[in-house]
Amino acid sequence: MTVGTEKKYYITTPIYYVNGLPHVGSALTTISCDVLARYQRLLGNDAYFLTGTDENAPKVQEAAAKAGVPVLDFVNRLAEAFEDCWKKLHIEPNDFIRTTEPRHLKVVQEFVTRLKDAGYVYLDTYEGWYSVSDETFFRDSEVKEGIAIETGKPVVRVQEENYFFKLSAFGDRLLEHIEANPEFLQPEFRKNEVIGFIREGLRDMSITRANKGWGIPVPGDGSKVIYVWFDALINYLAVTGWPDDPNWESRWPADLHFMGKEIFVRFHATLWPAMLMALNLPLPKQVYAHGWWTVQGAKGGKTGASLPHPTRLTQLISDRSGADFDLAADAQRYLLCREMNFGLDTEYSVENCLRRYNTDLANDLGNLLNRTINMLAKFCDGVVPKADRHDTEIVALAEQVRTEFQKSMKEFRLNTALETAWKLVGRMNKYIDERAPWAQAKVAASGDATAANELAVTLYTSLESARVVGVLVSPFMPVASEAVLKQLGISTSSQTLRWKDTEWGGLMPGSRTADPMPIFPRIQELSVDDDVLFALGSANPEHVSTEDQKEGTSPVSDMTNSSTLPIGSPIPPPDLEAKEEIGLIGIEDFMKVHLQVAEILAAEPVPNATKLLRLIVQAGEDDTRTILAGIAEYYTPEELVGRQVVVVANLQPRKMRGIESQGMLLAADLDGRAILLKPDQVVPVGSRVR
Ligand code: MSP
Numbered sequence: 001m002t003v004g005t006e007k008k009y010y011i012t013t014p015i016y017y018v019n020g021l022p023h024v025g026s027a028l029t030t031i032s033c034d035v036l037a038r039y040q041r042l043l044g045n046d047a048y049f050l051t052g053t054d055e056n057a058p059k060v061q062e063a064a065a066k067a068g069v070p071v072l073d074f075v076n077r078l079a080e081a082f083e084d085c086w087k088k089l090h091i092e093p094n095d096f097i098r099t100t101e102p103r104h105l106k107v108v109q110e111f112v113t114r115l116k117d118a119g120y121v122y123l124d125t126y127e128g129w130y131s132v133s134d135e136t137f138f139r140d141s142e143v144k145e146g147i148a149i150e151t152g153k154p155v156v157r158v159q160e161e162n163y164f165f166k167l168s169a170f171g172d173r174l175l176e177h178i179e180a181n182p183e184f185l186q187p188e189f190r191k192n193e194v195i196g197f198i199r200e201g202l203r204d205m206s207i208t209r210a211n212k213g214w215g216i217p218v219p220g221d222g223s224k225v226i227y228v229w230f231d232a233l234i235n236y237l238a239v240t241g242w243p244d245d246p247n248w249e250s251r252w253p254a255d256l257h258f259m260g261k262e263i264f265v266r267f268h269a270t271l272w273p274a275m276l277m278a279l280n281l282p283l284p285k286q287v288y289a290h291g292w293w294t295v296q297g298a299k300g301g302k303t304g305a306s307l308p309h310p311t312r313l314t315q316l317i318s319d320r321s322g323a324d325f326d327l328a329a330d331a332q333r334y335l336l337c338r339e340m341n342f343g344l345d346t347e348y349s350v351e352n353c354l355r356r357y358n359t360d361l362a363n364d365l366g367n368l369l370n371r372t373i374n375m376l377a378k379f380c381d382g383v384v385p386k387a388d389r390h391d392t393e394i395v396a397l398a399e400q401v402r403t404e405f406q407k408s409m410k411e412f413r414l415n416t417a418l419e420t421a422w423k424l425v426g427r428m429n430k431y432i433d434e435r436a437p438w439a440q441a442k443v444a445a446s447g448d449a450t451a452a453n454e455l456a457v458t459l460y461t462s463l464e465s466a467r468v469v470g471v472l473v474s475p476f477m478p479v480a481s482e483a484v485l486k487q488l489g490i491s492t493s494s495q496t497l498r499w500k501d502t503e504w505g506g507l508m509p510g511s512r513t514a515d516p517m518p519i520f521p522r523i524q525e526l527s528v529d530d531d532v533l534f535a536l537g538s539a540n541p542e543h544v545s546t547e548d549q550k551e552g553t554s555p556v557s558d559m560t561n562s563s564t565l566p567i568g569s570p571i572p573p574p575d576l577e578a579k580e581e582i583g584l585i586g587i588e589d590f591m592k593v594h595l596q597v598a599e600i601l602a603a604e605p606v607p608n609a610t611k612l613l614r615l616i617v618q619a620g621e622d623d624t625r626t627i628l629a630g631i632a633e634y635y636t637p638e639e640l641v642g643r644q645v646v647v648v649a650n651l652q653p654r655k656m657r658g659i660e661s662q663g664m665l666l667a668a669d670l671d672g673r674a675i676l677l678k679p680d681q682v683v684p685v686g687s688r689v690r
Helices: 024-042 058-067 071-088 102-117 167-180 188-199 228-233 261-278 310-321 325-339 350-380 392-410 414-435 437-445 449-472 478-487 530-535 576-581 587-592
Strands: 009-012 047-054 095-098 121-131 136-138 156-165 208-210 221-226 256-260 286-290 595-605 613-620 623-629 644-648 654-656 659-661 667-670 673-676
Touching (some): 024 047, 156 208, 167 188, 256 261, 261 286, 310 350, 325 414, 392 449
Parallel strands (some): 009 047
Antiparallel strands (some): 613 623, 667 673
């Protein structure tokens, strides 16, 4: 390490695909990392927090094309949307990397050149499956009927001359490293998944794709671009200034890569460490995967489409409670971290969040603070009293809470850390009821010195507990923490707080508190109907998605024209009344409608929609799309899979229930019932129908 450069605590989020807007899934990961970085600073460590956007993916290029926006404009707008959203949620990264930046390209090309020079890259033919949606290559055994078994996403057959990375050379070294570094992969049960995956045998991996005008060109071979995952992982190293910046080692190795479970085993726990080993670079110290938000009714945790846009939800909290947007943003940070059972999948519900807002923030924390400050104003003119003793039970509890809080944070169980802090909040609310300071005040007013002292004990203990909690939550709610402390008469920036500030006794007797004001006013209306959910983002027609929303993205607003024809909408019965008004059209008009034979690869119900089925159809060799069809009352998903149908292939995409439908099926109308059309013999998919 270069002299004078202290190693920073370096923490990263995954970089998010810019094929859609953020939602509370990507927000959870990013908020968690922001919380962990702030927590490190609270501990007195110099934290360096990185997030960014993954822009070189074919699916991003596809999304831009579908939206009819030049790809560079498209990624610029989306990257800005991510940055803006994070800012509104008080997420403050030290750097935001975009993989279309020259600094990233340079490091990726250098990395690949060095791998080639070291003999770990060779040219061969790749023949197999690729899922654009997952941006992942799959083996034959990992694919069933055109669908990747692991992710449920469609795959296409690819045959390309590609460069390969000798991943197979690293299985044993990876296993040794995992064994020698028990903290490396977290949580423990996911480590076992990685070990199993490696033991199955690692195969060399294709690390390029044919150059279709988007992506980082392979150095010395412009016919190919670097496979997006290979490129994306290098972002973590690119920001350190490797290899030229003399200070790059003040950041590398990363202390923590933090992410959702789906990109843990294959990419962050296997491929990335192997890439680093190949260049003899130090491995990240810890790699952690949290579970997913799932939504009731959504299959297999593929929930991106049903999750709200983070700042729309903040606005809802603010509107319904009357809290400032900034405080509502902090509430949302709290709610996401508190609701998620870190490590495992967790059901997400807006209503649960609103309910918890009321119980934890408006009631529990709000009561402790407001009641105490109000009583202090009433009984002691707002001046913090001096008692002749501390309440040992509460001091011991506060100490225990600090220890448990630290343990949970170390294990990335952010929900448990908050739960622990609320033990003190809960106990204190009871404590106040038990000790009844209003009664103590009455006796004290009659000149009883013992009662006056006991009143001082009660009030000081309550105020000081609120202060300790205010400091503990500062990484989670930086703005609210400052507001809590301000009401207690302490003017401070949450960034200057340190762990010793959580020690008992920080509140100075004789100091003055401010006027009590509810920081988190109660929400009166807790119910959230479909219309509200719709407006929160994912199903809002103004917000048309450009991709079938992998987790991590929410619909893209203003990218496409929402006044287009409904595509894939429930097949409407012909309007007999209107028949007379249908004029004749010429053949050239008819030919504008592109009808194609397609095969249904997969079908599943759409959560909370009784009539809709979500279909994955193969409409051509390289043309797999999602179509929503209103046929759930007439066909079961099972009877549809494998069947040929006729689709309108050139309708503008349209978003329904948070899912983008990219076409429409043709069906005959039998008294309102949809009878699907199919060719009377099997023909190649993609055959034109005229
Ligand atoms: N671009 C890759 C990552 C490359 S990192 C070198 C990618 N991007 S993504 O946009 O799809 O983001 C995925 C991440 O978003 C997940 O790993 C997770 O952190 C977060 N989430 C997306 N959906 C989520 C849920 N439903 N629930 C919780 N987190 C989720 O993969």
